[in-house]
Amino acid sequence: MAEEMRIVLRNYGKIDPLKIEDYINAGGYKSLAKARGLSQIQVIDEVKNSGLRGRGGAGFNAGMKWSFSYNTPADQKYVVCNADEGEPGTYKDRIIMENDPHTVLEGMAICGYAVGATKGYIYCRGEYPYVVDVLNKAITQAKAQGVLGDFDIEVRMGAGAYVCGEETALLESIEGHRGEPRFKPPFPGVAGLWGKPTVVNNVETFANIPIILEKGADWFKGIGAPKYPGTKVFTLTGDVVNKTVFELPTNMTIRDVVFGMGGGVAGGKKFKAVQIGGTSGGFIPESMLDTQVDFDSMNAIGATLGSGAVFVMDETTDLIDVIERITKFFEHESCGKCTPCREGTKRMHEILKKINSGKGSGADIAITERLGQVMTRACLCGLGQAAPGPVLTTLKNFRPDYNAKLG
Amino acid sequence: MADYKEIISAYKDLPGGIIEAYHAIQKEYSYIPEDAVVAAAQAFDISKARAYGVATFYSYLKVGKRGKNVIRICESAPCHVAGADKVVAALEKELGIKMGETTEDGKFTLEFTECVGQCQATPLITINSKPYGDVTTEKIPGIIAEY
Ligand SMILES: Cc1cc2nc3c(=O)[nH]c(=O)nc-3n(C[C@H](O)[C@H](O)[C@H](O)COP(=O)(O)O)c2cc1C
Numbered sequence A: 001m002a003e004e005m006r007i008v009l010r011n012y013g014k015i016d017p018l019k020i021e022d023y024i025n026a027g028g029y030k031s032l033a034k035a036r037g038l039s040q041i042q043v044i045d046e047v048k049n050s051g052l053r054g055r056g057g058a059g060f061n062a063g064m065k066w067s068f069s070y071n072t073p074a075d076q077k078y079v080v081c082n083a084d085e086g087e088p089g090t091y092k093d094r095i096i097m098e099n100d101p102h103t104v105l106e107g108m109a110i111c112g113y114a115v116g117a118t119k120g121y122i123y124c125r126g127e128y129p130y131v132v133d134v135l136n137k138a139i140t141q142a143k144a145q146g147v148l149g150d151f152d153i154e155v156r157m158g159a160g161a162y163v164c165g166e167e168t169a170l171l172e173s174i175e176g177h178r179g180e181p182r183f184k185p186p187f188p189g190v191a192g193l194w195g196k197p198t199v200v201n202n203v204e205t206f207a208n209i210p211i212i213l214e215k216g217a218d219w220f221k222g223i224g225a226p227k228y229p230g231t232k233v234f235t236l237t238g239d240v241v242n243k244t245v246f247e248l249p250t251n252m253t254i255r256d257v258v259f260g261m262g263g264g265v266a267g268g269k270k271f272k273a274v275q276i277g278g279t280s281g282g283f284i285p286e287s288m289l290d291t292q293v294d295f296d297s298m299n300a301i302g303a304t305l306g307s308g309a310v311f312v313m314d315e316t317t318d319l320i321d322v323i324e325r326i327t328k329f330f331e332h333e334s335c336g337k338c339t340p341c342r343e344g345t346k347r348m349h350e351i352l353k354k355i356n357s358g359k360g361s362g363a364d365i366a367i368t369e370r371l372g373q374v375m376t377r378a379c380l381c382g383l384g385q386a387a388p389g390p391v392l393t394t395l396k397n398f399r400p401d402y403n404a405k406l407g
Numbered sequence B: 001m002a003d004y005k006e007i008i009s010a011y012k013d014l015p016g017g018i019i020e021a022y023h024a025i026q027k028e029y030s031y032i033p034e035d036a037v038v039a040a041a042q043a044f045d046i047s048k049a050r051a052y053g054v055a056t057f058y059s060y061l062k063v064g065k066r067g068k069n070v071i072r073i074c075e076s077a078p079c080h081v082a083g084a085d086k087v088v089a090a091l092e093k094e095l096g097i098k099m100g101e102t103t104e105d106g107k108f109t110l111e112f113t114e115c116v117g118q119c120q121a122t123p124l125i126t127i128n129s130k131p132y133g134d135v136t137t138e139k140i141p142g143i144i145a146e147y
């Protein structure tokens, strides 16, 4: 049976997020002091050895990422916290920032010390002005207390572009430009914000840092799945009994999430599908519910862990209608920089609209599959590469739903 | 109401600050006046095309007039399956306008949005960014009456 384990959300409901004294009394900012007593390399090694992998979707080893910036000499380096959280169904970073803003600041400051950066930015989505207020209050308090030392943090607001969650588009946006992704390499760790070495990590990734410094790499490594240790914060939505936030060790299964913590399908109905990782995630049928939720196990079934959004659909859901809606999302959010995505998302939506209205044919299905494969390979950034995921996984796992709609 | 020129000049020395300036203007006006884009181009020393390009790239920013209170209805998949279409119909009926339009008295504008990160309470709308969750047809008149 799934049991919640709160690492990231350790202070949730226990402290007043707007009182730095509460955070300090709970042991806050001790890890930063501890880090500053170690060498930069020691801090990076501790994070690397913990096995912590990015919680923003790509699952890259956090300490390894830090080492790239550390190893690149520069007169200025930056730490950027990705709080753009635009993936539909996801609200975990908001929960973390609203309830424990200082843990994010502390994680960023530890990273700043480790890589040699004196300036941090939090890029928070524009739809969260109330979170921006919380963060700014926390920063003011931390500065007044002097806990951050010479590390400065500034909040910048996104403005409703999903693609700005992609790290290089995000950097473009902080620089005041249209949020169009850059070609990689160079990666941000080497040449990021204003061309300087920049660590970009997700809110949840930073929130894990203070406790890793406190309890040590070995402690962290022992939790959850060995290759993706620690916990993951999940946000539940759709036809599920408990539409709320949970933090679970990463060796739990999808079934634990949906039927354990989630309480199962609402209204006594039967389960139809679950989409994990946000709107670009794969659609998972009942037969795959015993898969572990860690990054690699999810990839192995053609799904993703992604942001940890869990969108449950009951037996009455018209899956093809949901897929049409999702293809419209990607058409809307494509930044237009590269052709396979700009044109591909538009055509994909067009075809899905046709199929959903009962006018589609077998030929339409075949061309959708082909288009999806081209986009997965040819698109410049993760948006276009992941956009066909929901279509391709439903074609694979829920083909009868398509067949039933063909004209 | 603060003049947009004053707002812009408060941000002009902030590296990459044009988006912050647009946010501040929109907070005052509920939209970005066309002339403010020209003024921003001057202050940040970029071409008008670039300043306009930035302002129109982001769906949270709106160049050109809209109502005092902006009602946005989330149409992302979780809100979609929870009945966002019913909320749209009810709001259109209550205000006597269609999506994308502004009421004659300039009080309300109706817009679509993608997920605003409050998916524990679908379907969801925001009014001037304040979220209202688990919206039903019955709740709408009460919510509108707050404004
Ligand atoms: C279209 C797109 C949207 C993304 N949105 C987010 C986001 O909202 N938050 C986030 O942390 N990472 C997002 N990412 C992943 C980032 O590019 C990047 O991998 C991440 O911020 C790195 O942090 P991490 O290593 O701590 O996960 C997105 C990627 C793509 C391609």
Ligand code: SF4
Binding pocket: A163, A180, A181, A333, A334, A335, A336, A337, A338, A339, A341, A342, A379, A380, A381, A382, A383, A384, A385
């Ligand atoms: S894949 Fe889409 S979002 Fe990414 S750069 Fe190309 S057009 Fe822009």
Ligand code: FES
Binding pocket: A088, A089, A090, B074, B075, B076, B077, B078, B079, B114, B115, B116, B117, B118, B119, B122, B124
């Ligand atoms: S899906 Fe509507 S608020 Fe997230």
